[in-house]
Amino acid sequence: MPESLDFTDAAGLPLAGLTALQALRDVVGVAEGDKVFISGGAGGVGTLAIQLAVWMGAKVATTASPSGEELVRSLGAETVINYRQQRFNNLLSDYDGAFDLTGGQDLTDTFDILKRGATTASIAGIPDPPTAREMGAGLVVTTALKAASAKIRREARKKGVNYRFMFMRPSGSDLAVLAGLVDQGRLKTVTDRVFPFAQIPEAFTYLEQGHAKGKVIVQM
Numbered sequence: 001m002p003e004s005l006d007f008t009d010a011a012g013l014p015l016a017g018l019t020a021l022q023a024l025r026d027v028v029g030v031a032e033g034d035k036v037f038i039s040g041g042a043g044g045v046g047t048l049a050i051q052l053a054v055w056m057g058a059k060v061a062t063t064a065s066p067s068g069e070e071l072v073r074s075l076g077a078e079t080v081i082n083y084r085q086q087r088f089n090n091l092l093s094d095y096d097g098a099f100d101l102t103g104g105q106d107l108t109d110t111f112d113i114l115k116r117g118a119t120t121a122s123i124a125g126i127p128d129p130p131t132a133r134e135m136g137a138g139l140v141v142t143t144a145l146k147a148a149s150a151k152i153r154r155e156a157r158k159k160g161v162n163y164r165f166m167f168m169r170p171s172g173s174d175l176a177v178l179a180g181l182v183d184q185g186r187l188k189t190v191t192d193r194v195f196p197f198a199q200i201p202e203a204f205t206y207l208e209q210g211h212a213k214g215k216v217i218v219q220m
């Protein structure tokens with residue numbers, strides 16, 4: 001736990017922070033000077049992903065609605081596209097990597113903006129066969145995921161780019177990296193709303209509406 005955070009704000013760090021760190025560092029392979037696109041930058045994962053990509057030396061473009069624009073800019077996004085009015089794939093090109101948090105058409109559209117050989121990491125798409133292997137899935141699940149993700153993988157291949165789904169994996173050493181960044185003032189958690197323990201159903205209802213800016217926390 002970062003020394004500079006209380007329990008409420010620290011609760012927003014582990015899942016979203018590990019997801020963003022592992023996707024950008026291990027799957028996308030972000031390097032200094034890269035151009036990186038992150039869809040859905042104003043949410044729980046996106047607010048941390050923008051800051052981590054900037055820390056890795058990347059220039060970040062993201063999608064947000066007008067109510068999220070100021071937040072994502074304050075976290076370091078240089079290019080902010082209002083997803084309600086414009087398609088990012090009509091505006092961006094030659095990106096070194098993408099981190100997809102919204103799935104669907106947004107996921108396949110990231111393939112249009114990448115350089116050949118670059119990678120889209122998704123946490124909102126369909127798990128692919130390598131993910132099944134990492135999960136230790138059996139033959140049935142692996143075969144099912146291979147079939148389910150075939151169309152997306154084919155689209156990526158046609159465009160000369162890579163598609164990888166990822167699940168966050170627990171890691172004490174990665175948590176230490178995140179806590180260190182928070183304590184150095186280089187990473188901040190964004191808490192949207194805090195619900196008391198008795199209101200867990202309301203917290204989930206709010207989260208499921210899909211408009212959180214940062215994390216939704218339940219206080220024990």
Ligand SMILES: NC(=O)c1ccc[n+]([C@@H]2O[C@H](COP(=O)([O-])OP(=O)(O)OC[C@H]3O[C@@H](n4cnc5c(N)ncnc54)[C@H](OP(=O)(O)O)[C@@H]3O)[C@@H](O)[C@H]2O)c1
Pocket residue numbers: 015016019039040041042043044045046063064065066067068083101102106122123124166167168207210211212213214
């Ligand atoms: N695989 C894994 O390990 C893993 C880990 C964590 C999360 N996830 C998944 O990753 C996804 C993102 O999680 P999250 O916690 O960041 O979600 P979240 O906090 O619920 O995201 C909400 C934010 O997304 C924005 N948004 C909604 N639709 C958008 C669109 N089409 N384009 C751009 N922005 C959009 C909303 O902005 P407005 O309200 O302003 O429209 C809101 O600020 C979820 O599907 C979650 O289940 C997977």
